[in-house]
Amino acid sequence: MIPGTAITDTVLYTSVVAPYCRTCHILRGTKNQDDLDFTSLAKFQGYADRIKAHVFDRGNMPLSRIPHTDFWNSPAPQMLASFIDAQSGGAHVATSASGAVLMPGRPIADPGPDRMVRTGANAVLTAENSLFASTFAWSQPMPSGNVTITNPNGMVAIxxxxxxxxxxVRLTVNNGADFK
Structure with a gap:
């Protein structure tokens, strides 16, 4: 069993990695390009954080259209999400209220790193790393009366x-579409 899941390493590898990842990543298993070699589960496990970003957030993996469609029409996303959540220790895969894994393409807010600023000095807030977003809203979840946010509806605010x-500070993003 993979710790924190009800999935065995064999089931994960044969149900997710082999049909949806290995086709492209096995090409990386040569000495010329062995940085992302998924020929074993151990090599796959080492990339859990990047797998979350590419599969569930950005949606650019699986890279080919047919494996991508097949992946999202199978139980593999739920299985992979369980694995990623158990490995990540905090950054969980987004799910609906019913627990279904959300497909990529939904807006994802990324307000950037925490900042430390002198009192009275301006700090630039940028949402440039947010994904699939066309509208932005910067706000203070618990208004103090001591903070001014200039351009609160812009990708860049002060x-x-x-x-x-x-x-x-809270960043809320949207793109005008409904997501399942």
């Missing part, structure tokens, strides 16, 4: 705090 403290 944060300024008049009083020293620790403040949280």
């Amino acid at each position: 944060f300024n705090a008049s009083v020293a403290g620790t403040y949280a």
Whole structure:
């Protein structure tokens, strides 16, 4: 069993890696390009964080259209999500209220790293690494009255705090589409 899941390594490898990943990644198993060689489960496990980004967030893996469609029409996404969640220790795969894995293409907010700024100084907030987003909204979840956010509906906003403290800022993104 893979720790934290009800999946055995053999089932994961034969149900997910072999049919949907290995076709392309086996080409990387030569000495010329062995950086992403998925010829064993151990090599696959080492890339759990990048697998989440490419399969569930960006949607650019599986790369070929037929394996991509077959993958999303099978039980493989749920199985892979369970594996990724058990490996990640925090960054979980997005699911619906019913627990179904969400397909890529939904807007994903990325407000960038935490920042430390002098009182009264401007800090640039950027959502440039957000995915599939066309509208942006910067806000303070618990308004303090000490913070000004200039251009709160832009991809780039300016944060300024008049009083020293620790403040949280929320980035909400959308693209006008409904997602399943």
